[in-house]
Amino acid sequence: MIKLKNVDYQIDQKVILQSINLNIEQGRTTVIMGKNGSGKSTLLKLLNHIIQPTSGLIQSYLKNPIPMLFQKPLILKNTVSYNYQILQKIKKFKINTSWFDQFKLSALEDQKMNSLSGGEKQKLFLARLMSFDQSTLFLDEPNQSLDLESEKLLAKLLLLEKKNKTIILTLHDFEMAKKIGDYFIYLENGKILLQENKQQFFDHFSS
Amino acid sequence: MIELSKILEAISISLHVSFVSTLFGFFLSIFFGYLIGTREFHFKKYIISILGSLTSIPPVCAGLVVYLIISRSGPLGWMQLLYTPSAMIIAQFIIIFPIMTTLIINYIEQEYPQLREELLSYGASQKDILMLMITNQKSIYLTIALIGFGRAISEYGAAAIVGGSIDHVTRNMTAMIALETAKGNIMVGVSLGAILISLSLVISFGINYFKKND
Numbered sequence: 233m234i235k236l237k238n239v240d241y242q243i244d245q246k247v248i249l250q251s252i253n254l255n256i257e258q259g260r261t262t263v264i265m266g267k268n269g270s271g272k273s274t275l276l277k278l279l280n281h282i283i284q285p286t287s288g289l290i291q292s293y294l295k296n297p298i299p300m301l302f303q304k305p306l307i308l309k310n311t312v313s314y315n316y317q318i319l320q321k322i323k324k325f326k327i328n329t330s331w332f333d334q335f336k337l338s339a340l341e342d343q344k345m346n347s348l349s350g351g352e353k354q355k356l357f358l359a360r361l362m363s364f365d366q367s368t369l370f371l372d373e374p375n376q377s378l379d380l381e382s383e384k385l386l387a388k389l390l391l392l393e394k395k396n397k398t399i400i401l402t403l404h405d406f407e408m409a410k411k412i413g414d415y416f417i418y419l420e421n422g423k424i425l426l427q428e429n430k431q432q433f434f435d436h437f438s439s
Numbered sequence: 440m441i442e443l444s445k446i447l448e449a450i451s452i453s454l455h456v457s458f459v460s461t462l463f464g465f466f467l468s469i470f471f472g473y474l475i476g477t478r479e480f481h482f483k484k485y486i487i488s489i490l491g492s493l494t495s496i497p498p499v500c501a502g503l504v505v506y507l508i509i510s511r512s513g514p515l516g517w518m519q520l521l522y523t524p525s526a527m528i529i530a531q532f533i534i535i536f537p538i539m540t541t542l543i544i545n546y547i548e549q550e551y552p553q554l555r556e557e558l559l560s561y562g563a564s565q566k567d568i569l570m571l572m573i574t575n576q577k578s579i580y581l582t583i584a585l586i587g588f589g590r591a592i593s594e595y596g597a598a599a600i601v602g603g604s605i606d607h608v609t610r611n612m613t614a615m616i617a618l619e620t621a622k623g624n625i626m627v628g629v630s631l632g633a634i635l636i637s638l639s640l641v642i643s644f645g646i647n648y649f650k651k652n653d
Contacts (some may be wrong), residue, residue: 261539262538277556282556282560282561283556297559297560299560299561300560302556302557304553305557306553306554306557306558308571308575309576318571319558319561322561322562322563322567
């Protein structure tokens with residue numbers, strides 16, 4: 233479980249997150265939602281130890297940061313396959329290369345990164361992350377820039393992965409959130425407005 | 440008429456002095472730029488402000504400072520550097536170091552926070568992050584090196600003060616242009632100026648070609 237108790241996060245006196253109390257259970261898919269600038273990405277980074285809270289306590293089964301999907305992931309000037317492999321070379325992670333094909337990237341293997349569309353890049357970033365075979369996935373807006381077909385593929389893969397993984401992700405898309413989420417957090421201006429299971433959460437929005 | 444061998448000698452002195460000062464400036468500015476750009480400390484903004492002010496230091500003033508330090512009665516007078524190419528290298532280094540360091544700090548402050556977050560999540564060390572930052576944006580570092588080199592090879596005041604424009608030793612292109620123009624050899628001055636500009640252009644085109652293929 234990841235537990236947050238009275239967590240605040242500030243940058244240069246600006247409050248990004250305030251009085252966050254949260255329990256995230258292992259084995260379920262938690263979706264963090266909210267408007268732009270509500271603090272979703274910051275919360276995700278706090279949960280993954282990428283940043284430390286200004287005050288409050290975080291207790292987690294994860295002791296160190298793990299690879300996650302960022303909103304603006306790292307792009308290295310080179311080919312698609314180089315970008316797929318380079319981060320894995322840093323710490324010599326054992327990787328599952330099948331994700332490269334699952335995201336239909338084989339045809340783009342030798343292309344330069346600057347020739348790729350936003351959606352193709354996003355598929356590469358997703359494949360790069362998935363290839364680590366981690367039991368916990370942190371995904372910051374994984375469906376951004378994806379076309380309908382790729383979004384369907386992503387939803388299908390996440391539905392498969394959620395069976396044996398803890399997934400924590402931020403989303404804007406209610407439809408996709410409903411499809412894959414078990415537990416929902418709604419942020420507004422750095423505060424948690426709602427944290428509920430699927431039924432309660434969507435009842436709240438349909439009323 | 441000026442001999443061809445003298446012109447070639449001046450070109451060689453210019454290239455040698457500017458290349459060495461740029462090389463020192465480049466590596467030290469990467470080191471200090473990275474040190475300052477990646478850390479938060481108490482006097483950071485003052486250091487950046489001072490470096491920013493020094494980017495427009497008049498070359499003559501830089502030359503004067505170096506002169507006072509290395510002249511016979513100066514603190515480093517015992518090293519007998521005055522009127523040597525080494526003195527010119529030091530003076531040019533003082534001019535280009537703040538420029539290159541400021542540019543590197545600007546680049547690092549833009550790129551580092553995001554890169555750091557992602558690379559740390561992959562278990563990368565600070566050394567890994569630095570190496571990736573350099574190899575991923577070679578063209579930016581090359582452009583910074585080119586800016587430094589361009590400033591070094593084209594300056595006259597500092598090198599003239601500490602180099603003394605001694606024939607066969609410290610008379611570089613800019614010193615020769617000034618000397619020949621003062622002697623009334625306007626056409627020689629113009630020709631030398633054209634050679635100097637051509638040299639800068641060739642280097643600039645070479646680096647642009649590399650950037651395109653990067």
